[in-house]
Amino acid sequence: MAAQLFKLPDPGEGLVEADIVSWKVKVGDHVKTNDIVVEIETAKSLVELPIPWDGTILELLVSEGDTVEVGAAIVSVDVVGSHRDDDHAHAPGAGGDSVPTGPGSSDKAGEERVANLVGYGPSDGGTTRRRRRSTPTTPVELVETPLVETPPDPASAAATHPGSASPGGKVLAKPPVRKFAKDNGIDLSQVTPSGAGGIITRADVESFAASGSAAAAVAPRAPGERETRVPIKGVRKMTAQAMVGSAFTAPHVTEFVTVDMTATMDLVERLKNDREFRDVKVTPLLVLAKAMCLAVQRNPQINATWDEAAQEIVIKHYVNLGIAAATPRGLVVPNIKDAEQMSLGDLGSALGELVSTAREGKTPPADMSGGTITITNVGVFGVDTGTPIINTGEAAILAFGQVRKMPWVVQDASGADVIVPRQVTQLSLSFDHRLVDGDLGSRFLADVAALLEDPGRALVWG
Structure with missing residues (x-):
């Protein structure tokens, strides 16, 4: 030996x-x-x-x-x-x-x-x-991993979350989950478990962080401690490097448009009751993803990258659609390969699988590379809009704001202007001004908005 x-x-x-x-x-x-x-x-x-x-x-x-x-x-x-x-x-x-x-x-x-x-x-x-x-x-x-039992804090939250501890008063979690929570500053005694026997799963920690309660879940600090230092590792480290590189390499321009989403929201409700979509999670994001693919076909130069070494603009004739997903590990942007070839149902299935895998932290490296254009859905946090930073190697990223009822001016049957409540959102498009000028960026954003205002246009454009 x-x-x-x-x-x-x-x-x-x-x-x-x-x-x-x-x-x-x-x-x-x-x-x-x-x-x-x-x-x-x-x-x-x-x-x-x-x-x-x-x-x-x-x-x-x-x-x-x-x-x-x-x-x-x-x-x-x-x-x-x-x-x-x-x-x-x-x-x-x-x-x-x-x-x-x-x-x-x-x-x-x-x-x-x-x-x-x-x-x-x-x-x-x-x-x-x-x-x-x-x-x-x-x-x-x-694979299965053994459980680790750790005594809770003296100020354990077991009374608030009675399921978060075993009968013996110990928090139950597997080592990877415990490490995951520690890296993200989350006190496991504050997390409500969903696993059998009161076991805290990774999904429980992610849900707790996404709920906005993570700030209250930071492990108790020592008396007199005024600062907490968190190591910059993994996804957060890579994201920071990529964003700094993008911000200081590509000249960013951001444009905005306010969109009447009422017709899209009606479509979403109809599809939810359609048996052809019974296994698909139908959301406004799904309709936006399809609209993005169609708009790229009408404006292919938006789906490109800047090759500095070769001094060339490389136009991609396929859409690897990135979806920014916020996880306790940080922001990750996996992408759906060849999204432009998918039907709405197939795209919905791929989107659901992509987001679920990302939140579990199991996205393979191949799914994180090769993206051509990205959507970031800031609306899930109740945010109206933003100025997102372009992913390195891409030409544009679109931010999708929250959809909410707002007063909107429309024409009635007689042609008179009236104010009615409508479902409204804001879109913002950041693009690399080296290869996307204002005309192209504006036309692409207007095309996406037009599809959301009238999803029936997809029958003509597709």
Whole structure:
């Protein structure tokens, strides 16, 4: 046998580091090929890493919460039959360096293979892959983790949220959920659980944060403490870097339009009762997403990127529609690939899955890259409008404000102006003035507004 060093694999998408969220093993545990050993958080998603060998855990080289660079050793494994498994030790990304522990250990040189985050394949030693509950389609796999019980604060909120503690007065949550709450300054004793037996789930923490109660859930500070410092990691770090880069690279221009959404809201209500849409969450955002795709087809130059190195404007003939999703991990912008090819029903299903996956923190890196144009729905927070910053590599981003009743001037049957209550919203479009001039930006925004005022135009434009 020989000790092999398992290195942090390259998660792709240009990411160079990751945070250790939770270990799934401890020293002395026996692992088999493809067993999950650690959960990491990159700047884009949560990923669970399998081990490429069959052996025994010798040492955990990094601690939960540590930030580790790609290629750094994170765990040492006493590998079974290392003379047969050394080819795995040199897998790019997996980075298992062989550390001989006695005579007879060997190391094959010059053999390489491409490693994936999930599933390195069976070892030459003949170990078999464990049965999975389902066949994964992304580098993320859900696994069960043990519960951790922690005594609540002296001022526990169990009286306010009686389900948030076990009968013994202890808060129940799995290690990743506990780490997730800690990183976001949320006191778990304030969160109402929905899991069996009073277990707090990640969704419970996210719902609590989204409800606006997170400010009250910050862990109690020490007496006399005047400041709280939160490490800049993961999504927040990546978002900050991207937004600074965008703001100081692309000259931003923002335009606004107020839209009568009454016809769109009527359409939403009809579709909710349509059996063809019974499995689709129909919302005004869905209609806006479809309107965006149609408006892009009429104004293709809005769906472009600026290639500084080549000194070219690259017009995309496909729409990878980004949807900004606010999560406790920060703002993430996954995108729906080839959204322009989807029917309204298919787009609704894709949108629902995208948002749900993002809020669970399980969006794969591939879904976070390649976006061409973005919607940010600030209306869900009761905000009317804003001046959003363009995502790096895109030409425009549209902010969707809240829809609310307002007095609106319309003409009655006799042609006289009358004031009536209407469903109204505001749209704002920020665009890169290097490649989108005022004429193009205005025409695109006007087209989106026209589709929302009269969704029937889609039959003509589509």
